[in-house]
Each structure stands twice: as structure tokens, then as C-alpha cells.
Amino acid sequence: MKSICVAGAGVIGSLFAGHLAQVAELSVLVRRPEHARALSEHGLRVSGRSKLAARVTAATDPEELPEPELVIVACKSTDLDRLAARLEHHWPDAIVMTVQNGLGADEVIARHGDWRLLASVTFMSGTRHDDTHVEYVLDTATWIGPARGTTRADAEAVALLIRSSGLQAEAFDDLRPAQWSKLVFNATVNTVAALTGLPHDARFAAVEAPTDLGHLVRALMEEGKAVAAATGVALREDPWEMNVLATQRGSAHYPSMFEDIKAGRATEVDMITGSLVRAARDAGVAVPLHETMYRLVKAKEAARR
Amino acid sequence: MRVCVVGCGAVGSLFAANLATLEDVEVWAFDVSREHVDAINRDGLRLTGAGDVVGRPHATSDAAELPACDFGIVATKAMHTEPAIRAVAAAFADGCVATVQNGLGNEEAIARHVERVIRGTTFPAGKVTAPGVVQWDVKGETTLGPFEERPAPAERIAELADACTRAGMPASAVADARGPQWRKVIFNAATNPLGALTGLTHGRICERLDLRRLASTLVDEGRAVAEAQGIVLDADPEELIDYAARPDVAYDHKASMLQDVEAHRSTEVDYLNGGIVGFGRRLGVPTPAHEAIWALVKGMEAAWAQ
Numbered sequence: 001m002k003s004i005c006v007a008g009a010g011v012i013g014s015l016f017a018g019h020l021a022q023v024a025e026l027s028v029l030v031r032r033p034e035h036a037r038a039l040s041e042h043g044l045r046v047s048g049r050s051k052l053a054a055r056v057t058a059a060t061d062p063e064e065l066p067e068p069e070l071v072i073v074a075c076k077s078t079d080l081d082r083l084a085a086r087l088e089h090h091w092p093d094a095i096v097m098t099v100q101n102g103l104g105a106d107e108v109i110a111r112h113g114d115w116r117l118l119a120s121v122t123f124m125s126g127t128r129h130d131d132t133h134v135e136y137v138l139d140t141a142t143w144i145g146p147a148r149g150t151t152r153a154d155a156e157a158v159a160l161l162i163r164s165s166g167l168q169a170e171a172f173d174d175l176r177p178a179q180w181s182k183l184v185f186n187a188t189v190n191t192v193a194a195l196t197g198l199p200h201d202a203r204f205a206a207v208e209a210p211t212d213l214g215h216l217v218r219a220l221m222e223e224g225k226a227v228a229a230a231t232g233v234a235l236r237e238d239p240w241e242m243n244v245l246a247t248q249r250g251s252a253h254y255p256s257m258f259e260d261i262k263a264g265r266a267t268e269v270d271m272i273t274g275s276l277v278r279a280a281r282d283a284g285v286a287v288p289l290h291e292t293m294y295r296l297v298k299a300k301e302a303a304r305r
Numbered sequence: 306m307r308v309c310v311v312g313c314g315a316v317g318s319l320f321a322a323n324l325a326t327l328e329d330v331e332v333w334a335f336d337v338s339r340e341h342v343d344a345i346n347r348d349g350l351r352l353t354g355a356g357d358v359v360g361r362p363h364a365t366s367d368a369a370e371l372p373a374c375d376f377g378i379v380a381t382k383a384m385h386t387e388p389a390i391r392a393v394a395a396a397f398a399d400g401c402v403a404t405v406q407n408g409l410g411n412e413e414a415i416a417r418h419v420e421r422v423i424r425g426t427t428f429p430a431g432k433v434t435a436p437g438v439v440q441w442d443v444k445g446e447t448t449l450g451p452f453e454e455r456p457a458p459a460e461r462i463a464e465l466a467d468a469c470t471r472a473g474m475p476a477s478a479v480a481d482a483r484g485p486q487w488r489k490v491i492f493n494a495a496t497n498p499l500g501a502l503t504g505l506t507h508g509r510i511c512e513r514l515d516l517r518r519l520a521s522t523l524v525d526e527g528r529a530v531a532e533a534q535g536i537v538l539d540a541d542p543e544e545l546i547d548y549a550a551r552p553d554v555a556y557d558h559k560a561s562m563l564q565d566v567e568a569h570r571s572t573e574v575d576y577l578n579g580g581i582v583g584f585g586r587r588l589g590v591p592t593p594a595h596e597a598i599w600a601l602v603k604g605m606e607a608a609w610a611q
Contacts (some may be wrong), residue, residue, distance in 0.1 A: 044312055084361050089342055135410070192457065192601070192604065195601050195604070195605075196601055196604030196607070196608050197604075197605055197608035197609070198604050198607060198608045203604070203607065210582075211575075211579070211600060212600075212601055213603075213604050213607075215596070215600060215603070216597050216600040219593070219596075219597070249559060250489045288522070288594065289593065289594075289597055291515075292519055292522075292594060292597055292598075295511045295513075295515040295516050295518075295519055296499070296502050296516075296519075296601075298512055298513075298515070299499075299503035299505055299510070299516050300502065300503045300504060302503075302505070302509075302513070303503050303504035303509070304504065
């Protein structure tokens, strides 16, 4: 693959663009004209775990970009439908890869065109300093699996390309075990952080005192695991162990849902907790705690607007 | 009769100012705020809003100044009960002490320091607007009854209820005061933390059907814990929730727990949701929703403490 378009240049999109520009012709589709101008003029700088300068072609209209073989759709799930609508009738031969949280991002894209699709989840993280500078913080992997019209081989090819650019990636026959591990993890950790105002830190794994937060975290994860089991998904990683491991590093991470609430923006709770609650309903599993978290986050969003 | 109000915030002031208007009652107001105490001693304790009253209680921040009292009315926030009653207990060596506080566990804390305890629940509410001045927002009933483990005699309870009623704070003495107390605890535990966690007023919580249903889940869990103790609620907390949501009642009211959260003060969640969870555990009644809400509010408190 010689030509790649990253659609959406937040943290994740910028990290993909900055790295992949080292190994392919790279274009970026963004929403704001001034963002496109800044990227075209100054390129994209990556600091932190990678130190890179990338030249990219940026525009707000797909019409103005070269035709890519791979499109990585890296916007937030709340913008996904709008972004997919802008891609309609463009680049019919490209493979489109989603990296959104939750379930069903590929289905949203599928409604807007006949592209071949790959699904992925990413665990890498960073901090966006401005329109042309992103810091690479956690070098954890992106996991890729086939969706409509693609195979494991397509997923392998993209994973290889991503690895050659300096990021971590792995391909799977079936993404769901990995996707669901992250779903249960995020549905728990992000909503607890958003409602309490706490960063994801050691308190999320504490279970000594009766009011320690770890009890709630574990109960939410148990509900999520029951939904996965009833849906026939064998989780790739245990979400509670992911939680313990992540908080043992001693770092305090502020999940995006926390940041969104603080900034008065819409959160991804519909795509994350919403996906889990819908799947639970389909599987006939009760998830009263996740429903509680969903209602509280939606209400908190409403109060902030 | 000599009465000491312990903790002269909004609710304590309603009792102190009204009781001080009676000729046969001498009222003392004990409060940690020097400013408030000085203002009361200088200008009297003034109520505005639902009633215009100026009472002239003796106010002090020094427990040693308190004379022996016939009655105590404890009206601090629940987390201050223990230190407050410990400080003033000597004044009630021969007296009876009533709690009119929110939550569960206040009677037990008081009974560790005094012999005769009155279980009380009060619905009037207001807020301190300046030292010595309290806005009286809501009038309401007070119920007083014996605390079973260390009961005050029925005739003494009736005496206090009569004085409150004559002073314009209608109160009734009952044999079992747990029904009204649990109704109010369940109401508070089902609604206050939802306001605290979301930032919504009581009325807006009730307008969101899914949140209103969450409140009902919390009510149901609380009711099951009450029933397991043989407590008969004196009315349905659900009715109180819907009544309070009316525009002419408390639609725009920010629950005290939300006010605490906005001011980064510790909340009464340990005595509301935590109290229900504690009783539930001892009785083998599951309370998963209260546990979750309790943990989230404690998480909020931890977030601003760091």
C-alpha cells in the first residue's frame, strides 16, 4: 500500500498520520479549513516515544486528496456518521479501517458505501498539543481484524505496514475477542472516571475497604463479561486484569470521556456503554449497573450543555 | 424548660429561633461558627421567607458555657454528630437529646454519650444567608419518638413535641419514629446523589424518565431494607419525590449533596446510601444500586481531595 488517507486528526489520527507518512504517501481529511492549512504548511510533528516530522497533504474535501488504497477513519464515534457521509461516492477501491471505541463502527461506515472494511481497536494513546503537534505516550498496540469483504491477509498487510512505520499492530482472524475486552474495560473505566472526576489510577483496583472503588469496577466488569459470554465471545484478555495492570504502572490516565464531560462535549457513551447495553438486551442478560452508569453519564452531559 | 440546639445551621436555626419566641422556654444555640454566634447574640436569630421570626437564643461556641438542659436538639450534618455530642454531652446528664438530622446512625452516635435519646425526623428546610440570618424555604412536620436502645420517656418526648408545635414548628410524638425517618432517608438517598453526580436539579432529574426509574430502583432497595426490620413507612417515598418535583415545590432545588459537591465539601452519602447498604448487609438484603451510587459519590469526594 503506497497511499493512505487518515480521516480525522485527533490524537489517534495524528499518531497514525505522523508515523505512516514515513512509509507511504499520506493525506489527511479534516473538518476545519484552518486545520487543513496548518497541516499542509507545517506538516505534522510527533514527540514523545517517537520523534518525527511528517509531510502530509491535508484538505476538508476528499475531492482535493489523492485516491488512497487505505483509509483509516480515526474520528471519535460521535462524528463517525457525519464523516462517513462525506466519504460517500469517493475512493470505491479503497479499504476503509475503523478504530472507534465500542461496537459497530464498521456497520456505520457500511451504510455509506460499498468499500471493503477492516475493523480495529487501538490501545495507543497520546496528547494532542495543537493542530500540528501530537505527543506519543503509550506505545500499546492496534489490533486489526477482517470485516466486510476482507480477510485475515488484508488485516496482516495493514498490520505489517503500521509496524514498519514504528507503531505496534497485530492482525487477528476474528477481532471480537479483543474488541470486547476493550469494550468491557472502557464501558467501566471511562464512565467511572467521567462520573467521579478521578483519573484511572490505583483506586480503580482497590478492594480493601467496603467503599473502595474497585468493588464497583469489578461488578461492572463482571456484568460485561456475562454479556460477552452470552454473546459467544471468548474475551482475549480479562478486563479486570487489564485494569489492575494499567493502574499498577503508577500513571494516572484521564480517559477521553472524563475530558469530554469536563469540556461540556458529547461523550462516546452511546457507542461504548450503549453498545454493551444493546448487546445485553439482545442476549437477554441483565446489566443494571451499566444501565445506571449510562443514565448518569447522559444526564451529566445534559446538565453541562 | 431549657433547650439547647446543637449545630445551628439552617435546620437548627429554625428550631432555635422559633422556640426562643416562647416565654416558658429558654433556648441555647451551640455552633462552631463564631461569626454566627456573635451575630445571634448581638442582633438575635432572624428567619425570613416562609416565616418572619426573630428569636433571641443564647448562642455560644464554648460547650463549657452551656447550663444543664432539659432537652437537646442535634441538627449538625451527620458527619459532625460524634464530635458535637461529645463536646456538649455534660449539659444533658439529666436531659433528653433528640436528633433531627439526615441519615442513619445519628441516634447511635448520640447514645454513646447521653442516656435518653429521641429519634427524630424533620422536613422543614432553609439556608443560612448571612451570620444570624436564615432563609426558611419549606415548612413541614417533625416526628419524635424514642430511640429503642436508649429511649427517652414518652412524656418527655410529648413535652418537647408540644413546645415545638406551640413555637410554630408542628411536631408529633409517636411510639415508633422509624417510619418517617426511613421515608426521608429513602427519599434523600434516592434523589440527592443523582443530583450530586449529574449536576441536575430535583425537577430535571424527575423529567428524565430513565433517571426517575433509577430513583425508583433506589427507593425499592431502601424499602426492602426497611421492611426487613419491620418498619412501616408512614407514606410512599415515591409520592414525596413527585411532589417535590412540582415547579411550586422544589423543581429548581439543588439537593444539599449537590451544593456540597459544588463547594467541594464532604457529603452525607455515608449516612444515606451508606446507611442503607450497612443495614442491608446486616439483614441480608441486597442493595447493589445503593452500593454503586455510594462508591461513585465517595469517588467524587476523593477526586477533589487529591
